[in-house]
Amino acid sequence: MTETARTYAIVLYELGIPEEMVREAVKLLKENPELPEVLNSPVVPLKSKHAVIEKVFREPEFSALMVRFLKKACDAGCIGQTEEIAKARDAYARMAAGVMDAELHYVTMPGAAQITGMKQFLCRKYNKKDVNIRLVNQPDLVGGFVLKAGDTEYDYSLKGQLVRLGRAVVR
Secondary structure, eight states, X not given: OXXXXXXXXXXXHHTTOOHHHHHHHHHHHHHOTHHHHHHHOTTSOHHHHHHHHHHHSOTXXXXXXXXXXXXXXXXXXXXXXXXXXXXXXHHHHHHHTTEEEEEEEESSOOOHHHHHHHHHHHHHHHTOSEEEEEEEEOGGGOSEEEEEETTEEEEEEHHXXXXXXXXXXXX
């Protein structure tokens, strides 16, 4: 994810533009690939690009604030990153609400009690209200699990133990 996308995502969130409106704009741009092409084209004047945005993104589906945001994104040359901006906006909204994203890589699917315990651990450790854990089946771990949260990786896998044991033997 680019820094530009993160910056625009924060602005989008702080403007209070509803999530559904953002998703609808992304959907419209995705379903009409010629639209981002025109809006990204260096040969199309900004005035014409703004006119296209005003015609396509009209009320009542889109607010005047959303239209202004899209014009600014177009002016900055990042209208092609709207999907990335929307994802970053969602992540920022979760963070602002005290919700953390994490990944659990496993060999054997953990039970509900184990997942709840991991969520409670992460909430205490990172001072969060809740944690969204994305489950990833990863058989090459041999056994155990790897929990990734923020910049930290908790490796309780057999594969990880073997790697650490190999490093210790080499020393």
